[in-house]
Amino acid sequence: xxxxxxxxxxxxxxxxxxxxxxxxxxxxxxxxxxxxxxxxxxxxxxxxxxxxxxxxxxxxxxxxxxxxxxxxxxxxxxxxxxxxxxxxxxxxxxxxxxxxxxxxxxxxxxxxxxxxxxxxxxxxxxxxxxxxxxxxxxxxxxxxxxxxxxxxxxxxxxxxxxxxxxxxxxxxxxxxxxxxxxxxxxxxxxxxxxxxxxxxxxxxxxxxxxxxxxxxxxxxxxxxxxxxxxxxxxxxxxxxxxxxxxxxxxxxxxxxxxxxxxxxxxxxxxxxxxxxxxxxxxxxxxxxxxxxxxxxxxxxxxxxxxxxxxxxxxxxxxxxxxxxxxxxxxxxx
Amino acid sequence: xxxxxxxxxxxxxxxxxxxxxxxxxxxxxxxxxxxxxxxxxxxxxxxxxxxxxxxxxxxxxxxxxxxxxxxxxxxxxxxxxxxxxxxxxxxxxxxxxxxxxxxxxxxxxxxxxxxxxxxxxxxxxxxxxxxxxxxxxxxxxxxxxxxxxxxxxxxxxxxxxxxxxxxxxxxxxxxxxxxxxxxxxxxxxxxxxxxxxxxxxxxxxxxxxxxxxxxxxxxxxxxxxxxxxxxxxxxxxxxxxxxxxxxxxxxxxxxxxxxxxxxxxxxxxxxxxxxxxxxxxxxxxxxxxxxxxxxxxxxxxxxxxxxxxxxxxxxxxxxxxxxxxxxxxxxxx
Numbered sequence: 153x154x155x156x157x158x159x160x161x162x163x164x165x166x167x168x169x170x171x172x173x174x175x176x177x178x179x180x181x182x183x184x185x186x187x188x189x190x191x192x193x194x195x196x197x198x199x200x201x202x203x204x205x206x207x208x209x210x211x212x213x214x215x216x217x218x219x220x221x222x223x224x225x226x227x228x229x230x231x232x233x234x235x236x237x238x239x240x241x242x243x244x245x246x247x248x249x250x251x252x253x254x255x256x257x258x259x260x261x262x263x264x265x266x267x268x269x270x271x272x273x274x275x276x277x278x279x280x281x282x283x284x285x286x287x288x289x290x291x292x293x294x295x296x297x298x299x300x301x302x303x304x305x306x307x308x309x310x311x312x313x314x315x316x317x318x319x320x321x322x323x324x325x326x327x328x329x330x331x332x333x334x335x336x337x338x339x340x341x342x343x344x345x346x347x348x349x350x351x352x353x354x355x356x357x358x359x360x361x362x363x364x365x366x367x368x369x370x371x372x373x374x375x376x377x378x379x380x381x382x383x384x385x386x387x388x389x390x391x392x393x394x395x396x397x398x399x400x401x402x403x404x405x406x407x408x409x410x411x412x413x414x415x416x417x418x419x420x421x422x423x424x425x426x427x428x429x430x431x432x433x434x435x436x437x438x439x440x441x442x443x444x445x446x447x448x449x450x451x452x453x454x455x456x457x458x459x460x461x462x463x464x465x466x467x468x469x470x471x472x473x474x475x476x477x478x479x480x481x482x483x484x485x
Numbered sequence: 486x487x488x489x490x491x492x493x494x495x496x497x498x499x500x501x502x503x504x505x506x507x508x509x510x511x512x513x514x515x516x517x518x519x520x521x522x523x524x525x526x527x528x529x530x531x532x533x534x535x536x537x538x539x540x541x542x543x544x545x546x547x548x549x550x551x552x553x554x555x556x557x558x559x560x561x562x563x564x565x566x567x568x569x570x571x572x573x574x575x576x577x578x579x580x581x582x583x584x585x586x587x588x589x590x591x592x593x594x595x596x597x598x599x600x601x602x603x604x605x606x607x608x609x610x611x612x613x614x615x616x617x618x619x620x621x622x623x624x625x626x627x628x629x630x631x632x633x634x635x636x637x638x639x640x641x642x643x644x645x646x647x648x649x650x651x652x653x654x655x656x657x658x659x660x661x662x663x664x665x666x667x668x669x670x671x672x673x674x675x676x677x678x679x680x681x682x683x684x685x686x687x688x689x690x691x692x693x694x695x696x697x698x699x700x701x702x703x704x705x706x707x708x709x710x711x712x713x714x715x716x717x718x719x720x721x722x723x724x725x726x727x728x729x730x731x732x733x734x735x736x737x738x739x740x741x742x743x744x745x746x747x748x749x750x751x752x753x754x755x756x757x758x759x760x761x762x763x764x765x766x767x768x769x770x771x772x773x774x775x776x777x778x779x780x781x782x783x784x785x786x787x788x789x790x791x792x793x794x795x796x797x798x799x800x801x802x803x804x805x806x807x808x809x810x811x812x813x814x815x816x817x818x
Binding site: 232234241289290302304306307309311312313314315316317318319320321323324325326327328335337405408409410412413414415416417443444445447448450451452 | 565567574622623635637639640642644645646647648649650651652653654656657658659660661668670738741742743745746747748749750776777778780781783784785
């Protein structure tokens, strides 16, 4: 095989709890074909892999790339993993998939090397190589979807830690003896500020007639989501504003802890923050500055993620580029 | 000048809030002469530097090393600093020294290059190169004296962050709206578990007749220290035991946060923990394990620091070795 260059084709698999995005692209990020399917996690990993492989075949056919010409396969998975086995740990959004050796299974189907990482690391790499984090050597990435994940770029490279699971910034304790986190422990940032944490807190706080949020959720407590909260804040609903402010304070406390520990030059925030930068960023900047020393904020930028819609392609691609030790600049024509 | 080798002489300055240790040693850690003087911080930095230089002259004379033969001067300072200016920030234990460009002042007196870092980074480097942390690529060091400092060895090198002040692990929030920290912010780990934090909490908790601690302190609330606490725990004083358990829980929460974020393979704990490993380590191991996921504890060791008495020599030496990119193994005969 020739050494990888800008036009070498790769297959990317972005495996999430609800959907899988499969893409064939070139190393220079040119997308040849892509397809998104539901994960149907409840059917188990064997059936899941079958559907991924069928879709990959379809995507490769449309891209007119024979599988044997792939220079690498990248896969991003939703949470911590067993690096030695290339297997899932017990993930809340992939119930029953624990222990399934996905890397080995992919190796049986592809002659190209398989490169794997969790979604937070993969997205941190992608934002750093292609998005909001370009040019920063010390970058902390946080995503705030169902859970809160993190990826750490330190001294110009992804820091993975001893067991390849560093960056679990959502599991720092913000409120001792606070509400249970998805992981079972108490008072984590994720239990307060993730999509599911916000929804749980809203369910307790919002009663019929107390807030516009009740109407926006159609009177269904199950529909009180972070998006409903943001919608009501935009309409200046008082309860939503108080609740949102409290949520920002939790988040700022978590970010301040990270600033003291990691002294980053950029914090990149994904998902709901990236979609609503006007609501989040100014307040967060102020609240973080109130919680750390001046030396830490002199060079600190808090930025919205840029690749939101394209992340399904960029995340696995960035994992591959990192494994091959290639920079995007070397690959653009 | 010839390139540095095992016998090249260095001057080390370990500047603390109460004392300064000045040593002439070889790069292979052989100590030629050393002397300890009180800092007398209240006299200001100009007078402090004068006394340091006088003592250095004396130490070099006893070591029979002319200043012009030094291959480097290393200085460790007690807290965050301005890296570009080589100057002190506003440090609680060096009041009035803020802004003093100590690196430049030393450069005016020595022809050898000056290498500088804060004490927590310097001690982390020393424990990693010479002490409890040898052989670990992912190591978190914590000291718990007047304050709580930290130094992070990540991927086999010291991580300093954007402004050279990463590792301020004592300033993570453990108790929101908790007691004020020495830095002025609220509820930090340092405000609860440092020597001064423990003393402040003891002053509130211990009343005449309530505990052996009152007797051990001679009835003087100002003498209720962490050492008094440890002494009373060893004598199974009930209040001391409850108080100590609570202190360990705060500390374990802080360590668990660090484990989630950094996924280290070793945590090295200095000062009071290093002097009382039997009281601290087993309980901390259990409490940390209860607060993180199994994947993080599989390879994790919590260890007492080893260089306690020798740190005044090893800390500045380690800063120099790090700057010269030399390993101790390359230098021992």
